[in-house]
Amino acid sequence: MIISFVLDGEARTLEVDGGARAVDILRESCGVTAPKEGCGTGECGACTVLVDGVPRLSCLMLAAQLDGRAVITAQGLASDGPHPVQEALADLGGVQCGYCTPGIAVTAAEFLERHPDPTREEIREALSGNLCRCTGYHKIVDAVEDAAKRLGSGCGRDE
Amino acid sequence: MPSVQTIGSRSRRFDAMDKACGRERFASDEYPEGMLWAGALRAGVPHGVIRGMDTARAKAMPGVVAVLTAEDVPGENRQGFIHWDMPVLCGDKVRHAGDAVALVVAETREVLSEALASIILDIESLPVVDGLDAALAPDAPRVHDLETGNILKEATLRKGDACEALTHCAVIVEETFFTPQQAHCFLETENGTARMDEDGTLHMTVSTQAPFRDRFEIGRALGLPPNRLHLTAPYLGGGFGGKDGATVQCLLALAAMHAGGRPVKMWWSREESLLAGYKRHAARMHFRLGAEADGTLTALVCDLDYDTGAYAHLGVEIMALGLEHASGPYRVEHLEANGRCVYTNNPVAGAFRGFGVAQVCFAFEGVMDRLAAKLDMDPLELRAKNALRPGDRNGVGVGMISSTGMKECLAGLRGHPFWQSRDQWVREAPPLTRRGVGIAAVHNGMGYGRGLADSAVAKVRLTEEGRFRVYNSVSDMGQGNSPTFVQMACEILQQDESLMELVQPDTERSHPSGSSSAGRTTYTYGNALIKACEAMRDKLLHRAAMVLMVDDASVLELVPGAVRHAVTGQELPLAALVGMLHPDDRFCIGEAMMPVTQDVPEGGEAFRLGFPHLIFPYAAHLARVEVDELTGNVSVSDYVAFTDGGRVLNPQNFEQQVQGAVAQGLGYALWEDCFAEGGRLLTTDLSNYVIPGAGDLPDIESHAVETEEQSGPFGMKGIGEVGMNGPLPAVASALLRMGLPMTRAPFTPERILAAFDGDNS
Ligand code: FES
Ligand code: FES
Numbered sequence: 001m002i003i004s005f006v007l008d009g010e011a012r013t014l015e016v017d018g019g020a021r022a023v024d025i026l027r028e029s030c031g032v033t034a035p036k037e038g039c040g041t042g043e044c045g046a047c048t049v050l051v052d053g054v055p056r057l058s059c060l061m062l063a064a065q066l067d068g069r070a071v072i073t074a075q076g077l078a079s080d081g082p083h084p085v086q087e088a089l090a091d092l093g094g095v096q097c098g099y100c101t102p103g104i105a106v107t108a109a110e111f112l113e114r115h116p117d118p119t120r121e122e123i124r125e126a127l128s129g130n131l132c133r134c135t136g137y138h139k140i141v142d143a144v145e146d147a148a149k150r151l152g153s154g155c156g157r158d159e
Numbered sequence: 160m161p162s163v164q165t166i167g168s169r170s171r172r173f174d175a176m177d178k179a180c181g182r183e184r185f186a187s188d189e190y191p192e193g194m195l196w197a198g199a200l201r202a203g204v205p206h207g208v209i210r211g212m213d214t215a216r217a218k219a220m221p222g223v224v225a226v227l228t229a230e231d232v233p234g235e236n237r238q239g240f241i242h243w244d245m246p247v248l249c250g251d252k253v254r255h256a257g258d259a260v261a262l263v264v265a266e267t268r269e270v271l272s273e274a275l276a277s278i279i280l281d282i283e284s285l286p287v288v289d290g291l292d293a294a295l296a297p298d299a300p301r302v303h304d305l306e307t308g309n310i311l312k313e314a315t316l317r318k319g320d321a322c323e324a325l326t327h328c329a330v331i332v333e334e335t336f337f338t339p340q341q342a343h344c345f346l347e348t349e350n351g352t353a354r355m356d357e358d359g360t361l362h363m364t365v366s367t368q369a370p371f372r373d374r375f376e377i378g379r380a381l382g383l384p385p386n387r388l389h390l391t392a393p394y395l396g397g398g399f400g401g402k403d404g405a406t407v408q409c410l411l412a413l414a415a416m417h418a419g420g421r422p423v424k425m426w427w428s429r430e431e432s433l434l435a436g437y438k439r440h441a442a443r444m445h446f447r448l449g450a451e452a453d454g455t456l457t458a459l460v461c462d463l464d465y466d467t468g469a470y471a472h473l474g475v476e477i478m479a480l481g482l483e484h485a486s487g488p489y490r491v492e493h494l495e496a497n498g499r500c501v502y503t504n505n506p507v508a509g510a511f512r513g514f515g516v517a518q519v520c521f522a523f524e525g526v527m528d529r530l531a532a533k534l535d536m537d538p539l540e541l542r543a544k545n546a547l548r549p550g551d552r553n554g555v556g557v558g559m560i561s562s563t564g565m566k567e568c569l570a571g572l573r574g575h576p577f578w579q580s581r582d583q584w585v586r587e588a589p590p591l592t593r594r595g596v597g598i599a600a601v602h603n604g605m606g607y608g609r610g611l612a613d614s615a616v617a618k619v620r621l622t623e624e625g626r627f628r629v630y631n632s633v634s635d636m637g638q639g640n641s642p643t644f645v646q647m648a649c650e651i652l653q654q655d656e657s658l659m660e661l662v663q664p665d666t667e668r669s670h671p672s673g674s675s676s677a678g679r680t681t682y683t684y685g686n687a688l689i690k691a692c693e694a695m696r697d698k699l700l701h702r703a704a705m706v707l708m709v710d711d712a713s714v715l716e717l718v719p720g721a722v723r724h725a726v727t728g729q730e731l732p733l734a735a736l737v738g739m740l741h742p743d744d745r746f747c748i749g750e751a752m753m754p755v756t757q758d759v760p761e762g763g764e765a766f767r768l769g770f771p772h773l774i775f776p777y778a779a780h781l782a783r784v785e786v787d788e789l790t791g792n793v794s795v796s797d798y799v800a801f802t803d804g805g806r807v808l809n810p811q812n813f814e815q816q817v818q819g820a821v822a823q824g825l826g827y828a829l830w831e832d833c834f835a836e837g838g839r840l841l842t843t844d845l846s847n848y849v850i851p852g853a854g855d856l857p858d859i860e861s862h863a864v865e866t867e868e869q870s871g872p873f874g875m876k877g878i879g880e881v882g883m884n885g886p887l888p889a890v891a892s893a894l895l896r897m898g899l900p901m902t903r904a905p906f907t908p909e910r911i912l913a914a915f916d917g918d919n920s
Contacts, residue, residue: 024268033188034181036396038346039429043845046346074181082180090175093811096819097637098178099346099396105179120858127853131845133344133397134637135815136822137853 003067007032008076022061023047026073034073034102038131045130048103049073055107074102077109085109085147094143096134104130108144116152120145166650166873169810173642173656174394174635185396186366187350191422194352195224196271197414198425200261200278201434202253205289205504205838206300207282209251209260216277217263222270225417226278227262232413234382238405240372241768242311242471244303245507247380247409253282254302254469255504256839257435264414264423287838288503291443291464295501302469302502309502311467312475314765316482318556319493324458328449332529336446336522337903338887340466340833341439341826342432342842343511344850345636347396349406349436350426353415361412362389366396368403368634369674370664380409381416388412392664398636399823400510401437403676404472430843437509438833440465440477444522446485454536456545458493459486459554463519465500468507474500477508477515479766480604484516486554487523488565488602488777489545494554504838510676512820513883516603517827521904524599524888528895538892539578542600542779543569553775555760561774562866562876564803565600568779571801571862572598577781584783593786597893600779601884604772605877606679606753611768613679613753616670617687619648619695620746625720625734627652627695628660629688632669633680638879639812640680644688646809647872651692655719658733670748678776678877681808683753685872690749698747702740703731754870774868776876777803780821780885784893791908791915793829795890798857800882803864806874810863813878817861820882826851828887829905 004013007030016025023040026032026049038044040059047058050072051065077083085108088094095101104127111118111126118126123144124137132140177183214226229236229250236250237243249258261278265271286300293299294309302309325331351365361383367373370392374385395402407425414423427435442465449458463481467474482496511517531538546565552558572578581596588594607613618630629648635641645659662668672684700712703722707729709715714725721730737745756773763770783797800817807813830849834841842848867874887904894901899914913919 027188028190031190033184036185036187036347038348038396039845041429041844041846043429044346074179078180078182082176086176086179089179091171093172093175093815095172095175095178096639096815097345097347097395097397098174098183099185099637101178102181105181124853129852131346131850131852133346133399133823133850134819136818136820136859137856138818138859139811139815141853141858 001064003063005066005068006070008073009079016063018064020063021059022063022066023058025063026058032073032075034075036099036102038099045107046100046103048107048130050106050110053110055110072106074105077106083109084150085112085144088143088147088150089140092139092143092146094135094140100130100132104132104140108147112148112151117148166646166808170646172639172812173645173661183394185347186364186393187347187426189352189364190424191352191354194422194424195264195266195418196268197262197264197411197423198271198275199259199410200275201256202249202258202260202282203256204253204282204284205256206285206287207253208285209249209253210281210283212261212281213279214261217274220270220274222266223263223274224266225264226274227413227417232381234380236380238376238380238409239471240376240404241473242475243379245470247413255506257506259410262410262414264418289835289838290503291466291501294503302504310499311471311502312478312500314482314498314762316494316496316555316760316762318554318760321458321460321493321495324493325447325449325460328457329452330530330533331447331449332526332533333447334525334529334902336444336525338442338518338521339904340441340506340508341511341831342833342848343399343401343436345397345399345401348427348429348432349402351407351411352422352424353411354422355415355420357420360387360389361415363411364391364393365408366402367392367408368398368636368676370634370666371671372674373405373408374666376405377408377412381412390666392634394663395634395636398675399512400514400676402636403510403674404437406436429845433843433848434506434840437472438468438506439511440467440474440508440518442518444519446522446526448526448530450530454534454541454544456489456491459491460495461485463496463498466503466505466508467500468503468505470507472507472509474508476769479770480515481519483555483604483771484602485519485523488547488600490547490551491554505835506833506840512823513603513880514677517884517887520599520601520884521887521891525891528892539569539573539598546600555763555771557756557758557771557773561870562805562868564864564866565602565777567864568777568801568803569600571864572779572781572799575781575799577783577797577799591788593788593897595784595893595897597782597784597889597891597896598780599885599888599892601881602775602777603678603881603884605682605774605776606677606772608769608772609755610770613673613683614750615672615684615687616748616750617684617691618670618746618748619691621733621737622660623737625732625737626658626660627654628662630662630669632664632672633684634664634675636675638680638816640675640684643681643808643812644684647685647688648692651689652696653717653719658720678879679753680877682871682875682877683751686751687749689872690751691747694747694749699736703736706731706736706739774876776878776881778881778885780889782886782889782893784890786897786911791911793906793911795825795857799860800885801862801864802878802881803866804878805868805871805876806865807863808873808875813863814861816878817882818859821859821886822851822856824883824886825856827904828890832905
């Protein structure tokens with residue numbers, strides 16, 4: 001089948017197999033490798049992307065489900081320069097191997113839109129679907145807290 | 160950001176922003192043009208004889224490029240880099256369910272999985288050796304045909320006469336402890352791509368901790384000359400030891416040899432990774448510790464059995480570290496440590512952060528806590544009283560002539576509010592909740608140890624544009640060695656980070672250095688890099704002296720982007736200076752080797768490689784733990800770590816290492832267990848093999864105890880491993896103080912509830 005969607009702000013039309021997974025289409029056919037695969041079964045969150053603004057696990061979606069949607073990956077999140085949450089993750093040490101980070105960045109960015117002033121507990125809960133094997137989460141939580149401040153004070157991204 | 164990142168400053172990692180923005184390319188992000196997919200058929204049976212294999216249907220499928228079996232493997236068909244006992248493809252016998260028996264190369268992933276499913280495998284099952292008891296039984300079936308039965312290696316380390324000394328002790332404690340197999344669960348599973356070019360050179364990009372050594376392992380297994388193997392190792396999406404040694408390498412190389420020059424990709428699924436990837440050794444540890452009435456440790460006798468699974472991998476070396484660290488970071492006059500490394504039909508065990516030491520810390524700290532209770536002593540004071548000091552000899556007799564900050568770490572805990580207020584915190588437990596505060600003192604030898612040259616060769620280049628390029632040659636699996644290399648180069652060359660470039664390991668561009676492992680990565684390559692950068696600085700100052708027409712280079716200094724005359728302020732841009740240098744003259748190389756101890760304990764001859772160690776990082780950990788009396792659920796409310804890693808080069812990176820290791824250690828303590836029954840793994844994916852998520856862990860407080868390690872780059876020691884060793888004993892220590900003397904990890908609710916009923920088995 002043929003699907004059309006907007007990927008990180010760019011319109012794409014491509015022919016896909018009905019059974020193809022969204023994560024593979026994004027990575028292989030579109031060359032956008034920010035969504036990572038860590039499990040393929042919805043446990044790790046590394047493949048998270050925003051579909052029409054909502055965090056979705058691209059390993060559990062069919063490519064067909066992207067038709068007509070707008071998809072934002074961590075790469076797209078940084079298209080006008082790093083998003084404040086990406087800045088904060090980098091500045092505060094929330095990044096080690098970095099394999100979980102693109103998924104965490106999009107999850108956290110969307111969460112902060114809904115919860116501009118979260119507690120650490122709320123941040124931990126929001127990230128509970130994103131596994132990270134390197135950091136122990138402490139600095140990731142620090143970073144999301146800090147990004148909330150950056151966003152709130154308007155000193156984040158230059159628009 | 161400061162303009163020149165100085166050593167000791169908290170600064171953002173050089174690699175962080177690209178990773179945060181999803182721009183960094185890992186090995187798994189490579190999809191070369193015209194690529195094929197390779198995949199292995201796994202035995203599915205833990206122990207058996209291969210009677211036959213019908214690959215006809217797979218071979219006939221459109222889109223299948225090759226179906227390979229053991230007969231197609233040239234060379235020795237054996238993997239492993241110290242003990243090569245693991246076939247690339249099994250031909251006659253399978254020894255664990257994850258053994259690879261056939262390899263398929265296909266146009267697409269769909270065809271690949273269909274072809275793999277169509278292979279008919281006829282395996283006659285053999286009785287399964289499902290654990291230590293089964294393996295050590297007198298009439299046990301043999302996993303390998305060894306004269307020693309299933310014992311791969313047996314060894315005893317001795318200092319003094321521990322059995323004799325025990326008979327004179329005022330007090331003796333005794334216990335047996337068990338630890339599970341733990342999976343690394345790096346988020347990026349094992350993968351790589353490979354292509355064989357026309358002249359027979361095999362190019363590979365692999366998620367690997369040891370690109371240089373891989374060439375020898377692949378070469379030997381497949382009969383290829385190592386210099387025809389070209390490996391690149393981009394940033395890894397985690398490693399922790401699980402990518403130290405061939406994972407996809409040999410299979411992938413074999414696939415590429417049958418792909419007609421096309422690139423091939425292999426990427427294990429999470430299920431395949433759990434089934435076929437390496438694990439931390441499960442261990443059984445029986446300890447007898449004796450002390451004088453005032454708590455002075457006198458003698459330790461212990462028996463350690465490590466389940467190495469179906470193949471040796473690094474089992475012997477891992478057991479050696481277990482024996483070496485069995486008496487903890489303490490002075491113990493008499494030691495007898497007996498070890499056996501045992502084959503079973505369980506998944507293959509191998510290197511994992513805390514390499515054999517994470518296991519014994521549970522046992523050693525467990526008996527220390529029992530001793531403290533028996534003597535009615537404060538557990539922290541008992542530890543402090545016996546803690547190794549500079550000049551002491553450790554458990555196996557090695558003189559502590561390197562930096563030794565164990566006492567200082569414990570002193571940090573002693574003064575910490577969580578320790579000071581421990582009784583009050585316990586008293587204030589909510590209803591139906593038990594509370595305990597536990598501590599642990601741990602250490603972890605650094606580097607390969609004696610007998611195995613631990614060396615690195617660093618290269619730094621001045622580019623055409625007048626920038627500096629560091630050629631890293633030890634993989635960065637996330638621990639942050641390579642950004643630290645940039646920081647070191649910035650400091651010595653006095654450059655801004657923006658003038659730095661960093662190349663990840665590439666066997667054609669960088670120079671041979673050891674693996675990313677053993678806490679030696681930053682230390683060894685760092686020492687080499689310091690020399691390379693100092694040589695570069697001196698070279699540039701001398702060349703600039705000619706241009707600036709001064710006869711004394713000491714009046715010149717490097718400043719960001721230029722050489723500057725300190726007196727006149729005149730500057731010569733590096734971009735201009737580079738034009739005067741011959742291309743061959745634009746790089747500098749430095750090399751370093753880690754020092755080793757000359758003290759070899761009795762029994763140590765059994766370990767030719769990697770034993771004993773000279774330099775140790777130390778740590779003291781504290782956990783505030785709560786147990787729900789109704790559900791048996793254990794939660795850690797607060798965690799504190801004091802770590803002696805020598806000088807801290809970047810506090811941010813230091814804390815990352817500690818916090819990440821503690822998280823992995825808490826997973827080990829509370830949840831993680833590769834549960835196999837009859838050799839069949841039941842924890843097959845991340846829904847039933849549980850690693851901690853953000854909601855499961857507390858904030859982790861990290862404090863540095865900065866000793867100065869004279870031999871280390873800028874005084875540092877490697878802390879990648881030591882943090883892993885504290886959480887299990889610290890949590891166990893808290894549980895013991897609540898009346899739950901746990902001896903088997905992980906501390907699942909079922910085990911806790913059983914312990915409430917007095918059952919600790
Ligand atoms: S890869 Fe999608 S959740 Fe793990
Ligand atoms: S940084 Fe490695 S998995 Fe999160």
